[in-house]
Amino acid sequence: MGMGMAVVGDELEGGGGGGGGIGRRLWIKFRNEAVFALYTPFVVCLASGGLDPQSFLHFLSQDIFYLQAFSQAYELAEECADDDDDKIAIRNLRKRVSKKLNTHKETVREWGFELPSNIISDKATVKFTDFLLATASGKVEGEKFPGKIATPFEKTKLAAYTLAAVGPCLRLYAFITNEILALQDPDQSNHIYKKWFNSLSTQNFEEAALRIEDLLDKLSVCLTGEELEIIEKLYHRAMKLEVKFFSAQPILQQTIGPFSRPHDPAEQSLSIFCDFDMTCTAIDSSALLAEMAIRTAPKTDVNGCESQLSRMCSADLLSTWSVLSSQYTEEYEQCIESITGAEIVEEFNYEGLCRASEQLSDFEKRANSRVIKSGVLKGLNLDDLKRAGEHLILQDGCKGFFQEIVKRENLKTDIHVLSCCWCGDLIRSAFSSRDLNVRNVHSNELAYEEFITTGEIIRKVESPLEKLQAFSDFTKGNNEIGKHLTIYIGGSVGDLLCLLKADIGIVIGSSSSLRRVGNQFGVSFVPLFSGLVNKQKEVIEGRSSNWKGSSGILYTVSSWAEIHAFLLGS
Template identity: 60%
Template sequence: MAIPPKSVGAVIPTEDGLASRFWIKFRRESVLSLYSPFVICLASGSLEIDTFRHCIAQDVHFLKAFAQAYELAEDCADDDDAKLAISKLRKGVLEALKLHNSFVQEWGLDFVKECPINSATLKYTEFVLATASGKVEGLKAPGKLDTPFEKTKIAAYTLGAMTPCMRLYAFLGKELEALLDPNEHDHPYKKWIRNYSSEGFQATTLQTEDLLDKLSVSLTGEELNIIEKLYHQAMKLEIEFFYAQTLTQPTVIPLTKEHDPAGDCLMIFSDFDLTCTVVDSSAILAEIAIVTAPKSDQNQPEGQITRMSSSELRNTWGELSQQYTEEYEQCIESMLPSKKEFNYETLHIALEKLSDFEKRANSRVIESGVLKGLNFEDIKRAGERLILQDGCTNFLQKIVRDENLNANVHLLSYCWCGDLIRAAFSSGGLDVVNIHANELSFQESVSTGEIIMEVQSPIDKIEAFDKIIQGCSDDKRNLTVYIGDSVGDLLCLLKADIGIVIGSSSSLRTVGDQYGVSFVPLFPGLVKKQKEYGADGSCCIWKGQSGILYTASGWDDIHALFLGH
């Protein structure tokens, strides 16, 4: 059970610049680059040297295209300050070209004969040069521009096509530098990482973004939309470049890379409330009850289920919510051990106390009558309009629709009304997801206020989880993944081969920490796994009840883990 929480203001980035807004908006692409097999292997230090050589050999083609694009952009700019800024950026690229040979000598590259350009590099460089030449949808050809002002748009468009590449490498440099062990002196790619995390490269990236912002100041909304499309396209082409790198070594991701539907069984489990959704389902049901309840001075028709007035409902919900919150905190506090040590069975016993509390809280909800009179159609409409977490629907759709995966997806939820979940997923075309939740009792499409209890506690969840696993064929290799956000998910998270935590539940962290559970950010965790993978050459085995849970910042991380790009 989850009583509607008090409203909490969302954390919204304060950056006002165009480049910053685009970077935030297209976060998914940055995540996909981070979780590419190439970057994971590079970060771990296990990337095969030939793969790395082939990748950085493409830098020459990137740098030449950037230098030419800057030259064309400088010619289009009509402001002396802008021309000077573009000229400095171009000189920086030319210097990088001169230094490139010496920079990669330690990796055994021979640039006497230039390495041929690969298809992914060609796509990006042709895109940049076409943009710098004015070949952009909605813009006239550069030789036929009516006014000098019209021509200046090309400079802004060109920066829009180049900035994402700079920011992406600056981002990767910082992310990978944070994983470098100061005591590890033999990481073969430390110089590459340090180059892109350096103050100099970070400063150049900021200068490029600042210039894009300045060149865009006088543009119309329609023209800014063109830049946004160029920025996004550039990001996608960069991601394609990382995933186009040919790796012959085994990698830990994507998880589905070597999946054999005939011999493997992929089981994905997820919580629903605040794991898939933005708002807790109990808050939705409370809102429906209050909005559709009769006013205190209204007469209710005879023969229908008698309901509380809207004001009575609001007061009762408030009392239930306050009591739940206070007793929940007391329950969590009472089950914390004095000694930190991971022991799954001990944790299981402790969570029985929380299970008893959840059942008592649910009984109070039924006895209060707050769910009486809810109309099935109102619930269905609310479910269809329910906002899910970014990337959740897209990920689940790709998993369930991929016939080559033949994956099983199960939702284990405390939600009081399984119909609400079914409506939320059916509206996104996800009718094949298996839903395990409680159900409201209806009489002629009107709720009686009773709840048919199926999953209302941590113990119920783990019992349902175990039962589903036991139903799998013994002659298949099982990989189980559980995605959750709360203490109620803890047993399932730990029992699964891979447990992934979304969100920042303080009670989950408190209980987990006190019971010796380690919370490891997903990306560093995968880099560590890749090191182990490359160390002995054997297949990386994920095992449940290790006491390790992986934390993800969102569903895009999970998408990249399973499917790549």
């Protein structure tokens, strides 16, 4: 059940905030876009150390066209800057780029590679450089600059637009290389691309990205709301073009992903299972249902006047729910403490975890019985429940992932939602209202009389063990390795058994109880990108790269963007 312990009536604040100026805020807002570049076959192969040198040389050759475009864009921005300090700062950026351009071939040689004599820019490179130079020249969507930009304000604005188009490139490169370097053994010096990584993640490179962000902040101070929106659009457009650049890099070898490009689509199929509350949603549905019950409690008497009895009815429901919530929280913590109180095992122990899950299952069933007995879910209208599902806030990126899954006709996929939620109608409405073809919803249901809830819960999936039974029933007969792959996405301790039984178990979010229980029974939590790179190494070394369940390894992600990039690509 996972009764949401949020106070009824609290509002969920929007994400994507963060301090700092506009440059830093935009990076935070669009950081999930960068994830799609990180998970491209090119970057994964690069991180594994086994990227074909010809692919790497092609990638390096494109730097020449980027550096040339940056130099021209900085020159135009310098001419537009009104403040002398800003001019000097942009000039220094241009000088740095010009130096890198002049020494590029020599630097590549120092890294142990030789650029070809005939270098041609590819389509993805041309799209970005054309966009950057068009922006620097004043060809900006939503703006109508005069033929000759004269006023200082117009010039300053154009300089800001140019830096907004440059900023994502530097931040993205720093992000990718730092993510890769975090996976490298510091004592291992035989990584053929290590010198290149080091060159991009030096302090000087980071400082250059910060200088651009600082300049963008300063130049944007006097801009209007509409002009700041243009800044954001330019930044976002630049980020998307950079992601496409990494996606377009030629790969001359077998790669482990993404799964949207299987080697033999006719032979492979994919089953995706996921939890609902706090995995797909941003709030817990139990708290929402209780809030609806309290808000829809009778507020007037038969004559249409507010009565003391009606007010007491609403207050009693609120008090009852408060007691149920407090009791749930207290007993849940006691249950987790009981499970994790023994000595931590060194090796993965799935059978022990199953036995421990029996305690959690008994607890969840007792909690549901108390909810039914209390009657707090009585009197809800089915249409209201469906409307609540339509307006339910989903996790950022969840909707886009499922929409893309539905569109991929070449990918044989079936999707199942396994949830201990009380109301299956709420789940089905949340998906169908967003044109998401998720028909297989397995959860509890509310009982109705003439479309009004009776307060009863039709118990179908109450506990971790019942989730596991449902998962096993649906995956029975699809055990041929390499032909059918099962993926489970979840974020609560109740998902652990299914997560570990699937071929790939993906943990989203940061549930401390899930980690505690998992660690207790020897479960290993591995960041998904790291796991993907390790699988790519297996391919390079000629070892079997088949994903297989029951290994005790779960892969962790911080967002749906990672899941999307991993399974479907950019």
